[in-house]
Amino acid sequence: MITFKINAQEVNFDGDPQTPALWVIRDELKLTGTKFGCGIGQCGACSIHLNGQVIRSCVTPIESVAGQSITTIEGLAEDKQLTPVQQAWIKHDVPQCGYCQSGQIMAATDLLHKNPNPSDADIIQAMSNICRCGTYVRIKKAIHDAAEMMSKGAQS
Amino acid sequence: MNSNEVKVNRRKFLITGMTVSGGLVFGLPTWANYQSDTAENKLGFFIEVKPDNTVVIGSNQPEIGQGIRTVLPMMVAEELDLNWSQVEVVQMPLGIVKTADGFTWKYGGQGVGGSTGTSGNWNFMREVGASARQQFISAAAKVWKVDPASCHSNEGHVIGPQKNQKASYASLITVASQIPLATTKPKLKDPANFKILGKPHNAVAVEDLVTGKAKYGIDTYVDGMKIAMIKRSPYLDGTVRSYDDSEALKILGVVKTTAIKGPQLGKPYNILASGVAVIADNTWAAMQGVAALKIDWDKGPHHKESTASFKAQLNELLQSKGQVVRDDGDFKAKFAAADKQLTRRYDIPFVSHAPLEPQNCFAHVQGDKVRIIVPTQMPSGASRAAAAETDIDRLDISIEMTRVGGGFGRRLSNDYVSEACIISKATGLPIKLMWSREDDIKHDFYRPAGIHEMNAGLNKQGELIAWQHRLASASKYYRRPNLSETEYWKAELYTDDYPANLIADYQVEYHSAQSGMPRGSWRAPAHTANGFVIQSFIDELAHESQQSPLDFQLKLLGDSREIPYENHGGPTFNPGRLAALLQWVATKIAFKQPRPKGRGVGIATHFTFGGYAAHAIEVSVSPEGDLTIHRVIGAIDCGFAVNPRGVEAQMQGGTIDALSTALNLEITVKDGQVVQSNFHDYPLMKQNQAPEMMEVHVVNHGNEPAGVGEIPLPPVAPALTNAIYAATGIRIRRLPIKDQLQVAMKSQTKA
Ligand code: FES
Ligand code: FES
Numbered sequence: 057m058i059t060f061k062i063n064a065q066e067v068n069f070d071g072d073p074q075t076p077a078l079w080v081i082r083d084e085l086k087l088t089g090t091k092f093g094c095g096i097g098q099c100g101a102c103s104i105h106l107n108g109q110v111i112r113s114c115v116t117p118i119e120s121v122a123g124q125s126i127t128t129i130e131g132l133a134e135d136k137q138l139t140p141v142q143q144a145w146i147k148h149d150v151p152q153c154g155y156c157q158s159g160q161i162m163a164a165t166d167l168l169h170k171n172p173n174p175s176d177a178d179i180i181q182a183m184s185n186i187c188r189c190g191t192y193v194r195i196k197k198a199i200h201d202a203a204e205m206m207s208k209g210a211q212s
Numbered sequence: 213m214n215s216n217e218v219k220v221n222r223r224k225f226l227i228t229g230m231t232v233s234g235g236l237v238f239g240l241p242t243w244a245n246y247q248s249d250t251a252e253n254k255l256g257f258f259i260e261v262k263p264d265n266t267v268v269i270g271s272n273q274p275e276i277g278q279g280i281r282t283v284l285p286m287m288v289a290e291e292l293d294l295n296w297s298q299v300e301v302v303q304m305p306l307g308i309v310k311t312a313d314g315f316t317w318k319y320g321g322q323g324v325g326g327s328t329g330t331s332g333n334w335n336f337m338r339e340v341g342a343s344a345r346q347q348f349i350s351a352a353a354k355v356w357k358v359d360p361a362s363c364h365s366n367e368g369h370v371i372g373p374q375k376n377q378k379a380s381y382a383s384l385i386t387v388a389s390q391i392p393l394a395t396t397k398p399k400l401k402d403p404a405n406f407k408i409l410g411k412p413h414n415a416v417a418v419e420d421l422v423t424g425k426a427k428y429g430i431d432t433y434v435d436g437m438k439i440a441m442i443k444r445s446p447y448l449d450g451t452v453r454s455y456d457d458s459e460a461l462k463i464l465g466v467v468k469t470t471a472i473k474g475p476q477l478g479k480p481y482n483i484l485a486s487g488v489a490v491i492a493d494n495t496w497a498a499m500q501g502v503a504a505l506k507i508d509w510d511k512g513p514h515h516k517e518s519t520a521s522f523k524a525q526l527n528e529l530l531q532s533k534g535q536v537v538r539d540d541g542d543f544k545a546k547f548a549a550a551d552k553q554l555t556r557r558y559d560i561p562f563v564s565h566a567p568l569e570p571q572n573c574f575a576h577v578q579g580d581k582v583r584i585i586v587p588t589q590m591p592s593g594a595s596r597a598a599a600a601e602t603d604i605d606r607l608d609i610s611i612e613m614t615r616v617g618g619g620f621g622r623r624l625s626n627d628y629v630s631e632a633c634i635i636s637k638a639t640g641l642p643i644k645l646m647w648s649r650e651d652d653i654k655h656d657f658y659r660p661a662g663i664h665e666m667n668a669g670l671n672k673q674g675e676l677i678a679w680q681h682r683l684a685s686a687s688k689y690y691r692r693p694n695l696s697e698t699e700y701w702k703a704e705l706y707t708d709d710y711p712a713n714l715i716a717d718y719q720v721e722y723h724s725a726q727s728g729m730p731r732g733s734w735r736a737p738a739h740t741a742n743g744f745v746i747q748s749f750i751d752e753l754a755h756e757s758q759q760s761p762l763d764f765q766l767k768l769l770g771d772s773r774e775i776p777y778e779n780h781g782g783p784t785f786n787p788g789r790l791a792a793l794l795q796w797v798a799t800k801i802a803f804k805q806p807r808p809k810g811r812g813v814g815i816a817t818h819f820t821f822g823g824y825a826a827h828a829i830e831v832s833v834s835p836e837g838d839l840t841i842h843r844v845i846g847a848i849d850c851g852f853a854v855n856p857r858g859v860e861a862q863m864q865g866g867t868i869d870a871l872s873t874a875l876n877l878e879i880t881v882k883d884g885q886v887v888q889s890n891f892h893d894y895p896l897m898k899q900n901q902a903p904e905m906m907e908v909h910v911v912n913h914g915n916e917p918a919g920v921g922e923i924p925l926p927p928v929a930p931a932l933t934n935a936i937y938a939a940t941g942i943r944i945r946r947l948p949i950k951d952q953l954q955v956a957m958k959s960q961t962k963a
Contacts, residue, residue: 071464071465071494071496072464072465072496072497075494075496076496079494079495079496082431082495083433083439083494083495083496084494086433087424088424088427088428088430088431088433089423089424089425090424091428091430091568091569091617092430092495092570093568093569093570093649093891094649094890094891095499095648095649095890096649096890096891096892098890098891098892099568099891099896101568128424129423129424130423130424130425132423133423138419138422138423142422142423145418145421145422146414146418146419146422149414149415149418149857149861150422151277151415151418151421151422152277152278152279152415152861152862152865153276153277153567153568153569153615153616153617153618153619154277154421154426154615154617155277155428155567155568155569155617155618156568157421157422158424161422176904179899180899180900180902181900183898183899184898184899184900185898185899186568186891186896186897186898187568187868188566188567188568188618188620188869188896189277189568189618189865189869190864190865190866190867190868190869190872190897190902191861191864191865191868192868192897192898192899192902193864193868193902193906194861194864195899196899
């Protein structure tokens with residue numbers, strides 16, 4: 057039995073401990089905002105936060121998260137208040153098909169935690185998630201905007 | 213609409229290069245046929261009013277990221293006179309009804325392909341809104357006992373002639389739903405008075421997309437459902453000789469296996485491959501089960517095919533005369549007499565669609581009913597596929613459409629629906645069929661590969677006087693029903709494409725090649741190949757004759773005028789609109805300004821499916837051959853831009869898609885098997901390869917929208933390679949670019 061926290065709730069899993077976290081999150085917990093795109097750590101559609109750091113859940117066996125804390129896209133907005141990253145994504149109307157965007161948002165959120173004021177070069181370096189629809193132009197803009205919102209929020 | 217019209221249009225699709233797997237109809241539906249069957253709080257099929265005066269608008273088309281779920285309700289809302297903030301949108305399922313000789317649409321034609329979603333529903337959706345508005349006005353007039361002409365609407369209310377006479381649509385819906393429809397077409401708004409259309413809008417329910425709430429096909433979880441995955445033949449048209457599932461069945465969670473019979477050789481595909489399905493309690497178990505299967509494959513008829521053998525075949529074909537499919541004037545004589553002659557060959561690879569949501573489909577074949585939940589571009593094709601596999605009446609097959617994680621033409625085919633039905637029927641279980649990324653890359657309807665030979669002659673003044681386009685390719689019309697090989701060229705060459713009709717001596721020739729690779733429609737199908745070839749060759753012709761590529765092309769295109777265009781996107785084409793866009797992007801990027809060595813600008817333009825686009829790209833190439841894309845300027849003229857924000861998004865995304873494909877993407881074959889398998893060897897562009905800057909410009913033209921989704925792509929690859937040539941003198945004639953620059957720069961330095 058593997059116990060861990062997801063979006064602040066404690067859960068147990070008693071299946072194959074090698075199961076990638078992605079499939080526990082989707083098949084068992086029915087949190088379907090975290091997506092499957094490649095299964096080999098290439099695309100980032102499955103990005104989640106483990107103890108606040110972004111990881112790719114398709115290549116993370118569930119046993120390795122025992123006792124730790126996961127956040128998925130569903131748990132990002134506390135008390136239904138959208139985060140600055142989510143707000144910026146809406147403002148810039150980033151998604152097209154939208155399939156990659158949970159992962160993009162998890163990755164961008166992680167980037168802004170570590171680097172509240174990233175340059176274009178920092179964004180390029182940190183954001184390795186694939187968007188098949190090619191929303192990269194708006195993603196970059198939205199990240200800059202979210203950074204600004206956060207710095208204003210921090211000042212006030 | 214009767215079913216005859218459906219047939220006519222399916223034929224039209226065949227001719228114009230669209231799919232035959234769906235019965236997409238555009239331009240035909242009118243409101244009157246689709247407004248019956250009214251419930252209490254509904255007006256027809258599309259409009260429902262909630263007690264708080266929220267208006268729920270049904271969107272009948274699949275949303276694949278192109279924004280149709282926003283654009284169609286905008287049309288309804290405009291004519292219904294709503295405030296956009298009071299609108300909610302719901303996805304409608306497939307609706308079909310039986311006729312004496314087949315089936316016809318219940319909610320208007322449903323299906324997205326060929327960039328027709330917006331233009332094809334432009335009148336229909338506005339008429340739906342306008343006729344509903346009429347009904348609300350009539351209802352209010354009836355309640356108030358006044359003349360309807362004395363009433364008008366305003367943002368979800370009807371206003372009467374007397375003071376304070378104001379009623380919400382919600383308060384009128386019951387009365388309105390009982391008022392018979394007017395027998396004449398409703399009058400539509402003057403575009404000058406549009407409040408919603410033509411204004412930039414965010415995608416409907418974008419909140420759901422940033423909070424993980426939006427549901428895609430892959431997010432389907434139905435009680436009691438199992439997960440199915442298939443190990444498919446890695447050999448093109450290979451088959452299962454025998455298999456051993458004993459190891460697979462030992463895996464915790466694996467329930468059973470079932471063999472999948474492959475498609476019939478040479479016949480239209482129902483599914484892509486023979487294989488063995490594993491049914492399991494969860495996805496991880498299914499994946500492991502598939503990996504544990506031991507299958508003895510019959511390698512089938514193509515096991516000797518490779519990319520090299522295929523290209524040798526294409527080059528061989530080009531040695532002889534092919535099928536001349538257009539022949540204006542006397543190309544041969546004019547070419548022979550030309551002051552300057554140029555011959556070039558361009559090489560286009562197979563590419564895969566790779567939508568980010570892998571194929572999937574929920575199917576439950578239960579007695580004489582089928583339930584399907586599926587991300588598809590062609591719900592009617594899904595219904596036909598399910599009927600064909602189960603022999604169940606199409607009226608007893610429900611097709612629920614989910615949001616779709618990318619289409620790009622892949623989901624015009626419903627092979628995964630057929631597979632899901634086969635498995636559910638064989639096992640009696642409700643299953644969700646899942647494809648892995650490897651399944652998706654290895655089993656696709658690839659964009660056809662080909663080699664193009666271009667021949668042209670210039671006179672003393674440097675004017676183009678003879679043009680010949682010779683193509684050898686494996687057509688996507690292979691394995692289509694009732695289509696002879698002499699028709700295959702129609703999917704690969706659009707003979708009215710520019711510079712046709714601008715040059716008197718003009719010839720197009722086709723050679724049909726054989727390949728075991730399944731082929732299909734990839735976003736802007738043959739235009740991605742032909743646009744690259746034509747726009748590269750024009751650039752070469754200009755450089756060869758010491759002319760500015762801009763001036764050369766502007767002269768060729770000439771002034772604004774309509775000329776005939778009989779391929780999809782016609783009936784006319786205006787070369788002046790291309791010229792205007794080309795001029796715009798060239799000016800914006802300062803095309804004629806000299807750049808230092810290693811830095812260069814390229815331009816290109818193309819007309820696709822009724823829409824016009826042009827790109828200018830600025831790049832630099834390091835002495836080691838590393839490419840940086842500094843700036844992309846794009847311009848699109850898609851007639852009236854219904855949602856400029858969405859058009860801009862398609863332009864940005866389409867440009868990235870085209871760059872990604874030109875730079876990196878190719879599917880190759882070895883020993884009759886697809887070589888690539890996942891994003892490590894089919895490397896879609898990431899943020900780090902994207903242009904440093906991109907600017908797009910949306911031009912409005914007239915009051916009628918054209919398509920958008922595919923139009924941005926064709927000019928991008930040639931603008932890029934033309935820029936590379938300007939920067940380095942290296943001419944890229946083979947896609948993708950991959951490491952060609954590194955190799956060429958190395959040999960340049962050596963020399
Ligand atoms: S699904 Fe995990 S990185 Fe692609
Ligand atoms: S929005 Fe479609 S994959 Fe990113």
